[in-house]
Amino acid sequence: MSRRVVRQSKFRHVFGQAAKADQAYEDIRVSKVTWDSSFCAVNPKFLAIIVEAGGGGAFIVLPLAKTGRVDKNYPLVTGHTAPVLDIDWCPHNDNVIASASDDTTIMVWQIPDYTPMRNITEPIITLEGHSKRVGILSWHPTARNVLLSAGGDNVIIIWNVGTGEVLLSLDDMHPDVIHSVCWNSNGSLLATTCKDKTLRIIDPRKGQVVAERFAAHEGMRPMRAVFTRQGHIFTTGFTRMSQRELGLWDPNNFEEPVALQEMDTSNGVLLPFYDPDSSIVYLCGKGDSSIRFYKLHERKCEPIIMTVPRKSDLFQDDLYPDTPGPEPALEADEWLSGQDAEPVLISLRDGYVPPKHRELRVTKRNILDVRPPSGPRRSQSASDAPLSQHTLETLLEEIKALRERVQAQEQRITALENMLCELVDGTD
Structure with a gap:
């Protein structure tokens, strides 16, 4: 009798261990707003957590190394007039984070490398276009400055943050509330779930639903979906008997699931977090005690260290494959024109060093430049005569001088910020 050979998973002995108390982030007033969001976002530099705030919405941003008890007067990022519902770090700039709020706006913030002395209250840009609360944010994985938002108005908007325009x-x-939105690996497609129980695959540039599946999970409670690196769809939902359920789907054939797995009878919505490097899905839900990378409690954030036992301390290529780095593969207008590109990968063999502080430049285009003139055109007079060559040259020289002065000031500001960072690092 032949034995069936099953490939052993390299993660079968993986275990999670909470960090020591002095490595956690203590005494944080985590937001109590009822919303199915992680309320927490982490990148190679910072940890951001949505917190309680009187008179509006706020979140706190901490350098990863600033563990321990957080001072109650630690500066917050404030500006929204209602609770913050979602936050997301830009994948191509470690100092830029977007926030979405119950006040219907999205704000994009520049976070300094040094600890500010007071609350950060001025966003780089405020994006206004939704008519109801905005609860979902997601940056494009490969195109620079492209941000997706979804709101209670059942609308998905894709923005060029660099210009403030709606792309x-x-x-x-979506005829009802959108529960989740996820880009695929190169940002050419979206997977969405909705209160109408339909899982949709959308080509955003064509404005078309290219595939859909009604009742991927038969229960009435919210469903979530994420793309895998191979292009499959991983879903979490509920059975008709209110058991939590996991599904794996091939979007080219939505008739039957690749796999369907019942879990337990807990009523917490499962939020899936997918790691494309290792092809592992981490699941968590409000009220669960399940393992997460950064686990939020009522008053603190606790890092969970994931360990795969190995005999050697040398760099493990299979555990740490090349991973998406900070450089975008496309510009916003290139993506909008139809181009696709996979993420630009970097090696972790020598560790990852976050790039120097980079500012997000926002260039708002003047709509008057493309708006046709209103009313009848008046006749040309002497005052409308073309400028002389001498006047044009004078203006160009003045513009050149002003640009050089601005560049010099920017270089001086960057130098001062770097000096401040070195001083702060030296006192930590």
Whole structure:
């Protein structure tokens, strides 16, 4: 009788261990707003957590090394007039984070490398386009400055943060509240789940639903979906008997699931976090005690160290494959024109060093530049005569001088910020 050979998983002995108390972030007033969000976002430099705030919405941003008890007067990022519902770090700039709020706006913030002396209250840009609360944010994985938002108005908007413009508005695809939105690996497709129990695959640039599956999970409670690196869809939901359930789907054939697995009878919505490097899905839900990378408690954030036992301390290529780095593969207009590109990968063999502080430049285009003139055109007079060559040259020289002065000031500001960072690092 032949034995069936099953490939052993390299993660079968993986275990999670909470960090020591002095490595946690203590005494944080985590937001109590009822919303199915992680309320926490981490990148190679910072940890951001949505917190309670009187008179509006706020979140706190801590350098990863600043563990221990957080001072109650530690500066917050404030500016929203209602609770913050979601936050997301830009994948191509470790100092830029977006926040979405119950006040219907999205704000994009520049976080300094040094600890500010007071609350950060001025966003780089405020994006206004939703008519109801905004609860979902997701940066494009490969295109610079492209940000997706979804709100209670059942609309998905894709923005060019660099200009403040709406690139695309998908406003007729979801008849009810959107529960989740996820980009695929190169940002050419979206997977969405909705209160109408339908899982959709959307080509945002064509404005088309290219595949859909009704009742991927038969229960009435919210469903979530994420793309895997191979292009499959991993879903979490509930059975008709209110058991939590996991599903794996091939979007080219939505008739039957690749796999369907019942879990337990807990009523917490499972939030899936997918790691494309290792092809592992981490699941967590409000009220659960399950393992997460950064686990939020009522008054603290606790890092969980994930360990795969190995005999050697040498660099493990299979555990740490090349991973998406901070450089975008496309510009916003290239993506909008139809181009696709996979993420630009970097090696972790020598560790990862976050790039120097980079500012997000926002260039708002003047709509008057493309707006046709209103009313009848008046006749040309002497005052409308073309400028002389001498006047043009004078203006150009003045513009050149002003640009050089601005560049010099920017270099001086950068130098001062670097000096401040070195001083702060030296006193830590």
